Amino acid sequence: MVLYIWQYLYSNYFRFCWKWILRHITGKCELQRICDRCKDGAHRAHSIEYSLTHSKSKALQQAVNISEDEVDQYVANIVKEKKINVEKDKRFQTSLRICLLQISGYKKLYSNVEDVRKQSYDSDNLQHEQQLLELWDLLMPHEKLKSRTTKQWGDIGFQGDDPKTDFRGMGMLGLANLLYFSRHYTEEARLILSHSNHPKIGYSYAIVGINLTEMAYSLLKNGTLKSHFYNAVSGIPRITGFHQFYCYLVYEFDKFWFKEEPESIMYFNQYREKFHEQIKHLLSDPDIVLAL
Known part of the structure; x- marks a missing residue:
């Protein structure tokens, strides 16, 4: 009082x-x-x-x-x-x-990020389909998809035979982030994908990636990312800056996950929250810039 x-x-x-x-x-x-x-x-x-x-x-x-x-x-x-x-x-x-x-x-x-998030994945949209297939080609260059709907999608961390169902929460923003990382940091993306296939403490690469999109989006929405962008850009931040921050999260989460050595993927939410708290702590520094 x-x-x-x-x-x-x-x-x-x-x-x-x-x-x-x-x-x-x-x-x-x-x-x-x-x-x-x-x-x-x-x-x-x-x-x-x-x-x-x-x-x-x-x-x-x-x-x-x-x-x-x-x-x-x-x-x-x-x-x-x-x-x-x-x-x-x-x-x-x-x-x-x-x-x-x-x-x-x-x-x-x-506002721009929200517009992408609100856009649902549409399998009848040729551009959406091309982006999804490009993601596969970037991550799995030596293996061709047998069909558009196939269990092969599980090889890059999707849950079912058709990845479109996994984009429901973050819409096209989830695919845009995954694709940006694969396009601009192709070797790193393939390396992290190989890490995610670890027989004991592996994780679902694409699903975790979409989860990290939600984390980046929430940090942007509640203003936690302001210091990062105010320091990183002397002027107007663009959506590529958001994608870059996502790339940082993917790269750092992979290191965090294997450092923590979880007993099982069943503990994912617990470790995700711990990682989230670490990122928020870093972003509380007014001098912070988080980038690869």
């Missing part, structure tokens, strides 16, 4: 009083002070995002929910509203613009 009262008083009274005092002492608004003291990346973007979100100005609050095309206009609006002398603070507009691109870009990235 005491903590709640303090948070309320700080957010609605003390914070604004302190900002007013600092404005008169330094001659700079809070946004300028953040750009001065915070280094590029997550430190600055998070602080700018917090300041805008908790501003009393509706115009500043709206700046965290804009599109890429609106960024320059909002930078100009903020400069005007906060009466910033850009001749004395020449770096401010550039720094603020980068932060707004990162903040709006993260929201757009989630």
